[in-house]
Amino acid sequence: MISTQTDPVTFSLGPLLRGEAEVIAGWITRWTAGHTLRQVALIATGAGAFGAAMGSWRAPEQAAFAAVKLPLILLATAAGNALLNGLLAPLLGLNLRLREAFAAVLMSFALAAAILGAFSPLMAFLVWNLPPLTPGAAENVTAYSVMLLTLVAVIAFAGVTANVRLLQLLHRLAGGARGTAARLLLAWLAVNLLLGSQLSWILRPFIGSPGLPVEFLRAEAWHGNFFESLLNTLRQLWPEF
C-alpha cells in the first residue's frame, strides 16, 4: 500500500509503523546520512526512555545508565554486524548493498525502539506503583516477577513487530520470493541475537540488584559470557554434565 500523504524520500515514523514496504524500500534505495541520523535519534530516544523507566526502579543514577546502555546495545549490534549482515544478503539470494542491508536492520531496530519508547510512560507508571527495591525485603520477589514479566512482554512485542515489518520489507525487496526473505531474516536474527545477547551481558546491569552498588558496568563486565553462564548454571544443576 502506498501512503498518499507520505513524502517518499523524507523519513517519518508513520509508514514505518504501518509497514508501508514500498515507501520504506524507497528510503532504503535513496538512503542518506540524514536518514541514519534520524534513525539513531529515534533509537536513542525510544530505547533511552524505556531504559530510563526500567532503571528508575533501582535509583535515578541507574535510570540514567540504562537510558544510555539500551540504545547503545541496539546501535552497537547494528554497527558490529553491518558487514556480516551485508555479506549474508547476497549469499542468501537478495542482492542488497552493504548500506542497504545496514539501513534495513537499523530501521527494524528503530521501529522496536519507537514501540519501546511508546511503552516507556506505562513502564514508568508501573515502576511508580511498585514497592521500592530494598535488600532482603519479601515483597521484592513479587514486584520483581511483575517487572520481569512486563519487560519480557513489552520487549517481545516490540521485537516481534519489528521483525514482522522487516520480513515484509525483505519480501518486497526480494520481488515476492518468500523463501529468500524468510531465510535472510532468520540469518540476520541469528547473528544479531548472538552479538546482541553478548553486548547485553557486558553492559549489565539494567535494573540492578538491590544488594549490589549502582554502577555503569560491573567490575567483572568483561568476564564470561551469556552462553558460558548458562553452561555453568547447567553444570551446577547436573555436575556430571
Next chain:
Amino acid sequence: MTSAPAESHPLTLGPLLRGEAEVIAGWITRWTAGHTLRLVALIAAGAGAFGAAMGSWRAPEQAAFAAVKLPLILLATAAGNALLNGLLAPLLGMDLRLREAFAAVLMSFALAAAILGAFSPLMAFLVWNLPPPVADSTTAVAVHNGLLLTLVGLIAFAGVTANVLLLQLLKHLGGACVAWRLLLAWLAVNLLLGSQLSWIARPFINKAGEPLHFFVPHALDGSFFVEVARAVSELWKHFNP
C-alpha cells in the same frame, strides 16, 4: 559432455579420469612408445608419492623403499601378465592385439596410480598426525593397524575406480558381455601375480622396532596364499582345539 575426436587428444590425465571411452580407445589403437613412457612416468610418480607418504611413518629410508617398490609392483604386474592378458582377450571374444591389451591394463594401473598420488598429500598429513613408531608400544601397534586399514581403503577405492574405467573401455571395444568376462579374467590373473609380488616386496609400512630392509631376508620364502591358508588354519585350530 562431448569429447573431441580422439586424434586431437594427446595422452592426458583428464579424459582418463573422466572415462572418455572413445578418446581412450583412440589412444589404444594408435599406441606409441611415448604413450607407454607417459603412463610409466605417471605410475612412478603417483604410486611412488603414495608409497613414500605411507612409509614415512616408520622412517625416511622406509619411505624411499616404498616409493620405489609400489610402482614397481604395478609395472611388474602389467609386464609379467602382458602375454597372458593379450592371449585371454581373443580367447574370451575380444579381438585385441597384444599391444592393445597391454595398453588397456597399463592405463587402468596408471589411473589407480594417479588417484593414489592425489591422495598422497592426505596420507602424508595423516602420518604427520600419528604418534611416532615406538618399539614395544601398544599405541604403535594400533597405529600400524590403522594405517594398514587406511591403505587398504584407499587402494580399494583406486582399484575399483580403475576397473570401472577398464570395464567402460572394454564395453566400448567389444560389448557388455565380453567386457565383463574379460575384465574378470584379467582381474583374476593380475590379482594372482600382484599379490605374490606384494608379498615378495614386503614390507611397505614396517612395524615399529623391526629393522629396515628393502627386501626382508628370505623374501622369496612362502607366498601370499600359503600365508593366508596358514592363518585360516590357525584360526580354525584356535576355535576348534
Next chain:
Amino acid sequence: MNESNLNPPPGAAPERSPSQPVLPTLPAAVFADTLPAPPPLPAAAHAERSLGEDPGDRVPIRGALGVIEAVLRHPRRVVFHLNQGSDISRLVGLLLLVALGFVAVYGAIVGSFSGGEQWWAAPLKITAGLAVTAGICLPSLYIFACLSGSAARLGEVAGALGGALALATLLLIGFAPVAWLFSQSTSSVAFMGALHLGFWLVATGFGVRFLKTAFRHFGLRSESGLNVWVVIFLLVSLQMTTALRPLVGPFDQTLLPPAGEKKFFLAHWMDSMEADGRKAPARGAAANRGD
C-alpha cells in the same frame, strides 16, 4: 496416434447414419495453428543461462576489491574468467591472496583471546594451516571432479577452490566483530574454540556452495564425488586445528606441539572440554553475577 492428433472416445465407434456426409479428417496442422502454444516446461523456464550470456559475466575482475565483489555477488563471473583460461594464474593468485589475507586478519582475532605471543603465532599458524589444507586437498579435488565428469583443468580447479576459500574467509571477516567481542569477554577456551568452529563451518558451507556452482559450469555430472571431497576437506581442516595447536589457548613455548603429543582432533576437543570443566566453577562464581 491418429491422424488428427486427437484420441477417439472410449468404447466402440458409433454407427454413422447414411445421410451423414463423410467429412475429411482434419490434418494435425489445423490444431497446431488454432490451439494456443503450451506454456514452457518449468525446467526450461528456469534453466540457467550458459556462461558469458549475461554481460555481467564478462566484466573484468580487477584487484582485490574486484575479486571480493565477484565471489560475493557474481560467482558466475569468476567461473567465466577461469573458464576463459587467459591470465588464469593471475586470477587464481588473487583469489588465494585474498583468502590468505582475510584468514590472517581473522587469525589475529583468534589470537586476541590469549594475547602475548599468540598475536602473531595464531595468524601465522592459521594462514599457513589454510594454505597447507588447500594444497593437500587440491589434488584429490581435481581427481574427484574429473571422476564426476568435470572437464576442468587443474588451474580451473585451483581457481574454484581459491574462490570458495576467498568467500569463506570473507564471511569470517564478517564474523570477526562478534568473535572479537566474545574473545575479550570469555575465559573458556572450549567455548571460544566451539564458537570459531561454528563460524568456520558456516563459512565453509557458503564456500562449498560456490564450489558446486563453479563445477556445475565445468560439466559436473554428479555431486556425490564432490560431497565426499567436502568431508575430506572438513576432516583435514579440523585436524589441522589440532596439529597446529594451541590456536586459541595461551602460547606453549613452541610453535607446534612436540612430536610425541600427536592427537586426533576429537580427542583434543574432549581433553580441552575436560580441562575447561575443571576451571569452570571458579570462573562461574565470578561471572555469574548477571543482574
